[in-house]
Amino acid sequence: MIAHREADGSAEIHETQVDFFCRAERGTATLVLRGRGAGARTTAPGELRGAAVKGGERKTLNPATSSTSRRRSPTSSSFAGKEFTYFVIKVDTP
8 A cells, every 4th residue: 555644653563464664655754663562552453553662673764665564563653854655565464
């Protein structure tokens, strides 16, 4: 799917999916992966959201890079600029 954001994202934890951030179409973002989801609460079956990811690994996502989230591991994003458009593939995992 193509996603478009105009503000920093909250921490997301997917119980049954992995995200492949394949390519940025516009803008640059910093992903924070594999830390702890602060204040995470269930928002839908298999989906948790929290205020932020504490600790974790920071990766820059731009047109030349890609990244992968892990199942049950928090991911959040912040943006350098006013908007960020990117391509992400969501894969169901056992």
